[in-house]
Amino acid sequence: AQSVTQPDIHITVSEGASLELRCNYSYGATPYLFWYVQSPGQGLQLLLKYFSGDTLVQGIKGFEAEFKRSQSSFNLRKPSVHWSDAAEYFCVERGNEKLTFGTGTRLTIIP
């Protein structure tokens, strides 16, 4: 069965520090992967997506993600976080029928 794992439930980083959120997927040889962000009480906003091609993808708000097939990973990174990045982040895989969401990583930013 399709599954997405985000091992970190909650991460706290200082403003200006770098960030890496981990994600492992399980479905298929050609995964279609996304990172979404959800601010409190809001819907989901797409940060970036990967289907094929370059394994390093750039997204909005200065985020990037690297696809590593050998590790079944699709980690999200940002070189310097801002207080406005505090939110919940979801790694998502699109299968043939539906989106499968990871459990999410809640990001807290400390000044």
Place this chain on the structure above:
Amino acid sequence: KAGVTQTPRYLIKTRGQQVTLSCSPISGHRSVSWYQQTPGQGLQFLFEYFSETQRNKGNFPGRFSGRQFSNSRSEMNVSTLELGDSALYLCASSLGDGRYNEQFFGPGTRLTVL
């Protein structure tokens, strides 16, 4: 272009009642999917509609149903509400169905069942 809109944004119901939630997709989008988000279960797929036909369905009881109209607007209905149905219900629209269509999410409807 306007985004996905969901109405109402907040809803309070009591056990045993039924509820209908509405979703208007982005103009030109023909596919609408619904998701339930709860603290315990996370985000789970409910169903997907394309051109008024249900294409896929998640693992939810028959109390959860939906439909799509000819203008692509969609409704979902939950009958005989239970406390565990309290959740944020998210709607997403895409141009088409299938794997390669990016989904755009609405702000959600927060349902509280008392």
